[in-house]
Amino acid sequence: MNVKRYFARTAREAMSRVRAELGEDAVVLKNRPVDGGVEILALADSELSASEPAPSAPPRGAGDAAPASPMSTVNFENYVRERQQRRLASSRDEPGDAGALDERPGDERATASGFGDEPPRHEERRAPRVEAPAVHVSPGFVRDARSTDDRPDVGMLMNELREMRGALSDQLESLSWFEGVRRRPGQSRMLRRLLQAGFSPSLSRTLANHLPADFGEEDAERWLREALVRNLRIDSPEQTIFDAGGTYALLGPTGVGKTTTAAKIAAQFALKHGAQSVGLITADVYRIGAQDQLRTFGRLLGVPVHVAHDVSTLADFLQMYMNRKLVLIDTAGVAQRDERVGELLAALSSAQVRKVLVVNAASQAEAIDETIEAYQGRNAAGVVLSKVDEAVRLGGALDCLIRHRLTLQGVANGQRVPEDWHRPEPRMLVDRALATESRASASFSFEEAELAMLLAAGQRTAAQRAREARRV
Known part of the structure; x- marks a missing residue:
């Protein structure tokens, strides 16, 4: 999966760059404001489709056409709706469906089938007939019941899609943090120093995120001390x-x-x-x-x-x-x-x-x-x-x-x-x-990889709590 980052002063300029490079069907995974403008994470629609297994093809009749392009996560919901509409239409068009109920009298059913002189094959297994009051069943009710039984659980599918999107967002957050560290090594040094000095991850991340990107090691050290002194x-x-x-x-x-x-x-x-x-x-x-x-x-x-x-x-x-x-x-x-x-x-x-x-x-x-x-x-x-x-x-x-x-x-x-x-x-x-x-002491010091894993895990936990809060 080739996720690309685009940065511009405004969201409109960033989206123009995304469309120019990835096309109109590009999938925008995340956008957020950063210092100096807006950052967008996106990838081509073909990249997302190739990274996910395609769902099983629905049963097609003679008039159904094969899908013209690979399916992506974005239009999967539309695919489910279209499939349900096709199944509902096929159930209405087939009069000889075994699941449909025929409301004609018994003699007419026998004559129409051409086996009026022979009893039905399942007659021997049936219990002695008991006369019961006639029950009139509406054809519309039968169709609705059958379509309800065959209908996929759309709510479950939507929940699975949300979980997939959340997992993908967490992975992209980690990738974004690692790439940010590579682009801004001063931020990584400041985080490690603050954490080893006993400061909380919350305050350490806040200070590191406000560190100017063009500062060298000496400027970053001076800026950090002044920021702490000013806030005490x-x-x-x-x-x-x-x-x-x-x-x-x-x-x-x-x-x-x-x-x-x-x-x-x-x-x-x-x-x-x-x-x-x-x-x-x-x-x-x-x-x-x-x-x-x-x-x-x-x-x-x-x-x-x-x-x-x-x-x-x-x-x-x-x-x-x-x-x-x-x-x-x-x-x-x-x-x-x-x-x-x-x-x-x-x-x-x-x-x-x-x-x-x-x-x-x-x-x-x-x-x-x-x-x-x-x-x-x-x-x-x-x-x-x-x-x-x-x-x-x-x-x-x-x-x-x-x-x-x-x-x-x-x-x-x-x-x-x-x-x-x-x-x-x-x-x-x-x-x-x-x-x-x-x-x-060396026993309480953070290695670079350990620091990255710690902060990435903290970001995933915070994102998960935010999603749970939105659901509640």
Whole structure:
């Protein structure tokens, strides 16, 4: 099968090229908009006919003519309809058909057949005749019943044709991707690099598809870094929301570093504005030693720590800290799949409290994605990226921040208080994420063929889901 690609600025120009080279009967397999114009995949009608087995020929009478040309998939439906019409016409033209019912009396049938003196040959096998009321059968009904029995299942044929078309489209998608990689090797290099750095296939494909085709390796590298830096959101490179003060609750699963992060933020604020300007509240009444850990940090900073056992107690402490510039609430760690996440969010629903989600950069990208969804990260004031120093692949965490359009408010990369608390620097984070690819173990690296198979399979799965959605 020789599939040819045609590219032009408009669909009309592309179709003119298809007709000029393949003729008026050319089969258009796919058309899609691309950068700079329209792309059409097509092949000659003879190519498609030669690649598929021809269906069995229908029974022909003396007046039927043989088909003049090989049959293609496009006109197969018309062939089925014409065949049915011929069979229906032949059933009407044959009066002696064995399936037709003769409504004449028995004596007339015998005389007409010329065997009036002999009983029918099937008379001996028939049971004794029982007189029954006459039943009048309409000839039209008989013809309709017979045509229904002989009629092919058109719905089944159409479903098979749709499946064949879908399978052919999937194969053409794979061929198109492979050819695109051959024509644009920079796209393939970018995909492999992003995937090995931990970015999701979805974001990797989006970036690769927007890469200008005429860029060399150095230009593509510069373009990729700028695109990632531009899409990683921060409020300001000079300060974060914590520098302006307010009341913030640190949320997140167990072990992401909420308590240590609260101590780091409080220490930096106390060094600048004084210990009397900071208030610390812990609502973690589940984890053993959680209150003692924050109290220890509070004693070092000269900041008292209060324990809120319920919502009313928390409201009392917030009222007591009305004159403090910065109030931090350390909450209990709840896994993203725990039902208590909703209760925790409801307890902190006060308009005075702004929520900040703490995310472990060393976690799996899928776990970070679930955490953002469970804790309603889109409604939060921002995100703190903790344990950056422990992350082997930082791309997964940055990928989730970019896809969910979250604002990064701070970065923690160690246990030291407050030295390991930093304002977000998108360029530094992007450089670190992409540098991970060069240090990746060979066991987790993609070969060129493996990368192509992975992305082609992903495209086929997405196409199949789209077809199923259209059927539903």
